[in-house]
Amino acid sequence: MRILVIEDDAEVAAYIVKALKEEGHTADVAHDGESGWTLARSAGYDVMIIDRMLPRKDGLSIVADLRQGEDRTPVLILSALGEVDDRVKGLKAGGDDYLTKPFAFSEMLARIEALIRRSQPEEQTTKYVVGDLVLDRMSHKVTRAGDAIILQPREFRLLEYLMKHRGQVVTRTMLLEGVWDYHFDPQTNVIDVHISRLRAKIDKDFDRPLLHTIRGRGYMIDDGPRT
Amino acid sequence: MAPAPSITIPWRTASFRLTALIASLFLIAALVIVAVLYWSMSDLILRQLVHDVTARAARVQARIARLGPDQAQSYITRVAEADRTTFFLLARSGDRHREAGNLDAWPSHIHADGKPDVFSFERGGERILALGIATNLGDGRMLLVARRAVAQEQLTRRLQWILLAGSLLIAGLGIGAGLVLSRTVLRRVDAISQTGERFLRGQMKERVPLTGSADELDALAGNLNDMFDRIEQLMRGMREVSDNIAHDLKTPLNRLRIRAEQALDTRMSDQDRQVALERIVTETDEIIRTFNALLQVAKLEAGAMEPVADAFDLSQLIADIIELYAPVAEEAGISLVCQVPPGIAIAAHRQLIGQAITNLIENALKYGRSHKASAAVADVRVSLTTNPREIIVSIADHGPGIAEPDRQRALERFVRLDESRSMPGTGLGLSLVAAVARGHGGEVRLLDNAPGLTAQLVLPRHLLRALATGPSAPETIEIA
Numbered sequence: 001m002r003i004l005v006i007e008d009d010a011e012v013a014a015y016i017v018k019a020l021k022e023e024g025h026t027a028d029v030a031h032d033g034e035s036g037w038t039l040a041r042s043a044g045y046d047v048m049i050i051d052r053m054l055p056r057k058d059g060l061s062i063v064a065d066l067r068q069g070e071d072r073t074p075v076l077i078l079s080a081l082g083e084v085d086d087r088v089k090g091l092k093a094g095g096d097d098y099l100t101k102p103f104a105f106s107e108m109l110a111r112i113e114a115l116i117r118r119s120q121p122e123e124q125t126t127k128y129v130v131g132d133l134v135l136d137r138m139s140h141k142v143t144r145a146g147d148a149i150i151l152q153p154r155e156f157r158l159l160e161y162l163m164k165h166r167g168q169v170v171t172r173t174m175l176l177e178g179v180w181d182y183h184f185d186p187q188t189n190v191i192d193v194h195i196s197r198l199r200a201k202i203d204k205d206f207d208r209p210l211l212h213t214i215r216g217r218g219y220m221i222d223d224g225p226r227t
Numbered sequence: 228m229a230p231a232p233s234i235t236i237p238w239r240t241a242s243f244r245l246t247a248l249i250a251s252l253f254l255i256a257a258l259v260i261v262a263v264l265y266w267s268m269s270d271l272i273l274r275q276l277v278h279d280v281t282a283r284a285a286r287v288q289a290r291i292a293r294l295g296p297d298q299a300q301s302y303i304t305r306v307a308e309a310d311r312t313t314f315f316l317l318a319r320s321g322d323r324h325r326e327a328g329n330l331d332a333w334p335s336h337i338h339a340d341g342k343p344d345v346f347s348f349e350r351g352g353e354r355i356l357a358l359g360i361a362t363n364l365g366d367g368r369m370l371l372v373a374r375r376a377v378a379q380e381q382l383t384r385r386l387q388w389i390l391l392a393g394s395l396l397i398a399g400l401g402i403g404a405g406l407v408l409s410r411t412v413l414r415r416v417d418a419i420s421q422t423g424e425r426f427l428r429g430q431m432k433e434r435v436p437l438t439g440s441a442d443e444l445d446a447l448a449g450n451l452n453d454m455f456d457r458i459e460q461l462m463r464g465m466r467e468v469s470d471n472i473a474h475d476l477k478t479p480l481n482r483l484r485i486r487a488e489q490a491l492d493t494r495m496s497d498q499d500r501q502v503a504l505e506r507i508v509t510e511t512d513e514i515i516r517t518f519n520a521l522l523q524v525a526k527l528e529a530g531a532m533e534p535v536a537d538a539f540d541l542s543q544l545i546a547d548i549i550e551l552y553a554p555v556a557e558e559a560g561i562s563l564v565c566q567v568p569p570g571i572a573i574a575a576h577r578q579l580i581g582q583a584i585t586n587l588i589e590n591a592l593k594y595g596r597s598h599k600a601s602a603a604v605a606d607v608r609v610s611l612t613t614n615p616r617e618i619i620v621s622i623a624d625h626g627p628g629i630a631e632p633d634r635q636r637a638l639e640r641f642v643r644l645d646e647s648r649s650m651p652g653t654g655l656g657l658s659l660v661a662a663v664a665r666g667h668g669g670e671v672r673l674l675d676n677a678p679g680l681t682a683q684l685v686l687p688r689h690l691l692r693a694l695a696t697g698p699s700a701p702e703t704i705e706i707a
Contacts (some may be wrong), residue, residue, distance in 0.1 A: 102515055182552055183578050186585055193554040216505055
């Protein structure tokens with residue numbers, strides 16, 4: 001994947017690029033809004049990471065100008081402004097996701113992965129399958145190795161979200177936002193409790209666990225060996 | 228900042244200038260009235276005079292017409308000598324200016340055209356005003372018949388006097404009123420500005436005394452006092468924040484530093500170092516969280532919140548939060564009881580209200596369980612009620628509660644009552660709830676749940692809205 005990073009803090013930019021390269025992506029960097037805008041227009045990027053406050057041309061107007069030109073490349077906006085209204089403004093300008101500084105690096109990577117996945121053509125499938133776990137989005141039925149598993153509606157949505165992002169790390173914040181539509185920040189381990197309940201239902205009676213905890217990052221549902 | 232100069236000179240005050248301006252306007256009005264009066268009265272008087280003079284002139288002419296020239300002259304002389312003060316008669320012939328009569332000279336602008344004219348002349352040091360009619364008697368002889376305009380002279384003199392006295396009166400009253408007014412206003416303005424000066428010098432308890440007259444100066448003083456209250460509150464808040472940052476933010480930073488130093492220790496095993504680094508990240512997250520909460524509280528308290536036009540389903544939001552926390556409560560051995568009627572919608576910041584309710588529920592779950600005595604009734608009751616003035620979200624627990632004297636303090640930033648020092652948390656939870664409530668024009672109430680604590684998020688009833696169509700759709704900003 002080709003990723004464009006527009007970030008004026010050289011150290012943060014270098015760190016992001018290094019991490020993206022380690023994940024197997026290629027990344028270009030621009031340190032100000034104008035050169036970033038020039039690169040962004042040249043197109044050919046799969047995802048862009050744009051800081052909100054940039055010298056010469058601010059991040060939001062880059063995104064807005066891109067959208068004006070019918071460029072639908074997924075954009076993750078980084079910002080030190082984290083208030084409710086700031087976030088809404090960022091998404092209204094055409095950003096696909098909004099991350100407030102300071103952020104955990106794993107959080108950013110997980111969100112980039114999600115954006116890359118989203119830039120692929122949308123799956124038309126009505127069923128998500130991970131190993132022998134099957135979730136039917138139409139009938140709202142879940143089975144593992146053919147046995148039906150009874151889930152509460154919210155547990156179903158949680159599992160659906162995890163399976164949609166199978167093979168990717170999903171952070172607690174992403175789950176709060178994606179499953180509960182919460183943009184505020186709980187002090188307790190509320191997500192962990194829900195995950196452990198879900199795990200009890202889908203993994204408990206089986207030898208091979210599918211729902212993994214990725215320490216310090218989040219959760220991942222995957223059939224492969226745990227990494 | 229240089230202190231504002233104290234105003235002591237009355238004629239430099241706005242109230243004095245205003246009074247002077249009004250007095251001048253009155254003076255101009257008086258002048259106009261007197262002028263109009265003068266013109267209309269003198270017109271009346273002149274008409275009367277014209278009538279008299281015309282009749283007299285006609286009689287004299289008729290008489291002269293019957294007499295010969297010599298007789299006429301002696302007649303004129305006789306009549307003229309009979310009354311030298313109010314009735315004037317003068318005959319001239321050709322270039323001889325004076326043939327007979329009681330006037331010294333023919334007035335320069337009087338022509339023998341038979342029309343009445345006003346003229347004046349000096350006699351015995353007195354200026355005499357007269358109205359006369361001059362006629363041509365033939366043979367180049369002319370006759371002037373005139374009468375002194377006594378009433379006209381008196382009218383002019385009197386009006387001049389009235390005008391002078393009136394002007395002095397108006398000016399005197401104006402200046403007097405201006406001085407009195409400006410002294411009164413000055414005293415009050417001085418009181419206000421001196422209070423401001425003392426406040427600026429650091430006497431934060433100073434307030435402007437109100438006179439109770441509810442006039443504009445009182446309104447101004449009231450507003451200033453409100454401003455002083457706000458400034459005092461902000462200053463106190465700032466001092467508290469810096470004190471508390473020093474304590475509550477430096478402590479975890481210090482821990483962070485110690486852990487980082489430990490991780491640098493070369494004798495540490497790789498596994499231990501991994502653990503140390505993970506703890507550093509956790510510690511950093513904690514600091515960031517504290518910092519975010521602090522910023523949010525500060526921002527909420529700093530300024531007025533923009534009113535929200537869009538309504539959301541408060542009942543649904545509470546139900547969602549309870550659903551999110553039910554498993555956590557269950558694990559803690561607490562049952563979360565929800566008493567929320569459906570369909571109550573309010574126009575407010577959904578996320579802020581959500582954060583506030585979340586904080587209250589987390590508090591209840593955190594502190595509500597540590598009360599051993601009544602473990603049997605370890606439930607947390609969340610209810611939503613409305614009354615004619617308020618919308619109330621109550622979260623009642625059976626924990627140790629908060630002692631009456633500590634309740635107000637519990638809402639302040641970073642305050643962690645001694646009982647909770649050992650629990651994790653930033654000490655900002657309740658103050659954020661309080662800031663959110665205040666931002667929406669409401670408040671937080673901490674009540675005794677006997678035993679336990681009832682925390683209420685109280686919002687003004689005017690935020691209540693009718694639900695548009697059925698239950699409102701959740702916000703549709705989907706992430707990935």
